[in-house]
Amino acid sequence: MDPGDETEPSYGTGFETHAYDVVVIGAGGAGLRAAIAAHDAGARVAVVCKSLLGKAHTVMAEGGIAAAMGNVYAEDGWQVHFRDTMRGGKMLNNWRMAQLHAQEAPERVMELEEWGALFDRTPDGLISQRDFGGHRFARLAHVGDRTGLEMIRTLQQRTVALGIDVFMECTVTEIFTDRSGPAPTVTGAFGYWRETGRFVVFEAPSVVLATGGIGKSYQVTSNSWEYTGDGHALALRAGASLINMEFVQFHPTGMVWPPSVRGILVTESVRGDGGVLRNSEGERFMFDYIPEYFKAETADTVEEAEGWYADKKNNRRPPELLPRDEVARAINSEIKAGRGSPHGGVFLDIASRRDADFIRRRLPSMYHQFKELADVDITAEPMEVGPTCHYVMGGVEVDADTERSKVVGLYAAGEVAGGMHGSNRLGGNSLSDLLVFGRRAGHNAAYHAYGAAQDRPRIRDEEVRAAADAALAPFRLEEDGGAENPYTVQKDLQDVMQRLVGIIRKADELTESLAEIGRLKERARHLLVEGHRQYNPGWHLALDLANMLLVSECVATAALAREESRGGHTRDDFPGPDPEWGARNLVLTLEGDAVRLEQQPLPVMPDQLKTLFEDA
Structure with missing residues (x-):
């Protein structure tokens, strides 16, 4: 499916080019909700997804959408949901994100129903809500145990009905930025069709990352093959920061x-x-x-x-x-x-x-x-x-109200965004997170594109050719005895992460993991793939590996630095929580090829919200 503006390529032969206001990378709940919001705000929107439309990992979220609608317990409300979310995240959450999430989730669920979602009902005919771990009241709106599937079906139907362009089986490998100003500014994205290997250039002042998680870096995971940390790595390389990456949730x-x-x-x-x-x-x-x-x-x-x-x-x-x-x-x-x-x-x-x-x-x-x-x-x-490795609480550091990263024009929503869940996500909060922050990211991406309409930075020819050269590098390596198979490198990475950066961690094992990841990064410089660019899974994995290795390094680096146990991060050598660490976030950036870590104080919660915890 090759939709979009079929203009003549401007970067030389072999580069298909499209121009949009907003490009959304990922077609799960967050990506589709962002695309709908951007379209409703008047933007020309494209959705780019690595797999097929409708096959996003959102379908695996089976239990329900957490929203304090009060259909089963009238005493439930956003304040209780907010408190449960903060306590579940061990108070490391961005309080503003948790507040917005709790306040807006009921409206997003009702919106889904207006668009055709068929929820289970209470005897009174209201949307049924079930119990889930960490929630004080039954508040998960559900469709049997297939809620994620119904959510994707509804959002997909809405996206198609609105005529939003969708690029299926198309992988984005680079976010282009203009770095001439005080902060990097998005100019577009580069990718390739998985079937043909043909390169695609997207010109756009706004990009929304909705790429999901990182689970395929682990041996035992609930995640499907798409979850290779693409959005996390794209954001880092574009100049954004990651937060809370030490917190990986192992679903029980x-x-x-x-x-x-x-x-x-x-x-x-x-x-x-x-x-x-x-x-x-x-x-x-x-x-x-x-x-x-x-x-x-x-x-x-x-x-x-x-x-x-x-x-x-x-x-x-x-x-x-x-x-x-x-x-x-x-x-x-x-x-x-x-x-x-x-x-x-x-x-x-x-x-x-x-x-x-x-x-x-x-x-x-x-x-x-x-x-x-x-x-x-x-x-x-x-x-x-x-x-089983299920979810990463960490992700792109974004502004709570707009979902904008430190890169101008780059937004993130869903699992790829950090801050909302703190050190541990409550079940059911994932689907409402996608809806609440997907909508906010899409709206704000469209507003930014509108403001940038008169003065859009252009993608430079040399950037496009450099991205193409990097993508083709695994074909060019001469086999001199040092060639590496991407499947072998991924298998070894999964072994390292499962053994050394798993559910229980120790300083010596984390230090060993970073040394192993360093060696794997060096091996990855010598990846060799055979065949041609037409549907070539080995080539696809070779490109994904760069993202997996970078994000795995971030997880291990932050896990080594946080000398306490909190939420999804358990240190055998520091078995309890430390109040001092409970007031700090760890922020990761990329300088050249080096991952840099710094500590950052938590945003201060307003006094009126602190009172919600006095009797808890």
Whole structure:
């Protein structure tokens, strides 16, 4: 699909050229919502996606969209949602982003419904909301356990109906900037068609990054092949900064057996709808891992937990619904203590607690996933699950209200943006994050493009040719005995990240990881791919590897520097949180080829918001 302005290429032969006001990179929830917002603001918009439209990782967010609509509990409101989000992130969140998110999420959900999303309903006909870990009230608007799929379907249908141009199976490798002024300024982007290898130049004063996460740098991950940290690396190379990169979320429940499906997500909806975690001895071990600051609202006996299901308003929540970082560490501890399941996980049991019809109705995707992939009937037997690399809280440092990075004209939304979730993301907050900040990024990108319409910096010919030369470098290396296979380098990177920068970290292992990544970067200079530019997966991976190595270095660098345990970052040599570190963010930039780290104080929360935590 080659839409857009079919003007004569201006950079010499072999360069297809298009001009837009806003180019959105990524077609998940954040990217499509940004594109719709920019279009509604009057901009000419293009969406560029690495895969096919409709296949974004958003579809894997199955549980629901967190929004304090009050449909199940009238006492829920944005203030409670804000407090839950900040506490879940261990107070390291950008408070303004968390506030905007909590305030605007209900309106974004209602907007989706107006555009055709079909949500499950309460007996009164309102949008149904389910329980999820870390949320005080049931607030996840859902469609069974296929909410992300319904969200993508709705946004995709809206995008197509509005006539927004979509470049599918097109990978962006460089953001062009003009560096003649006081700050880098976006001039466009460079990419290639994955099928033909033909190069594409996008002239645009505004670019929105909505590229998702970094999970394919790890061996065990719920992420699909697209998640190679492209947006994070594009932003760094363009002159933007990254924040919170040490915080990688290991979702507590991924499949562990058979090996071919290891890491595939098992939605938190299973626990939200009554599933419990058991070790090999049949014990509900989560009662042994309740943190002090959650004890006031978490059941510490089986009887209290069971009472909650009978009368939720008068009893404390079961510990299976603690935030994800707490549950993942507990599962990891049980496995290390020798109380794991036969295949190296623990048991997630809903079969003994809900009838088969309820499970098939509320969890249809999970029922089919285990039946087809593992030959397990979850209505009759427990699932084996274990932690899987799922989400990165860190990303591009952006202004909370506009989503603009330090690069003029460069915006970011969704998982590629940092700050919103602090050190740990609550389940369900991802989908509402995409909607709230995707809309804000799209609107502001369009406004910037309008202001830049009369004086757009031009892309220089030498920039385009340099980007093309860099993309073609893996074909040009002469095989002299030092050539490297990109698949081998990726496999070795995944091994390093899984072993040394995983769920539990130590200084000596992090130091070793940085040395290993340095050696892998040197090997990556000698990548050799065979064949031609027409659909060549080896070439595609060779280009992705540059991003994966850079972002992995950022994760390890920040993890080594943060000498405490907080949220998704657990240091075995610094086992507890440190109040001094709780007031600092780590910011990463790129100077030449070197990753630079500096500390930055947290934004100060206003007094009127601080009062929300006084009785918490």
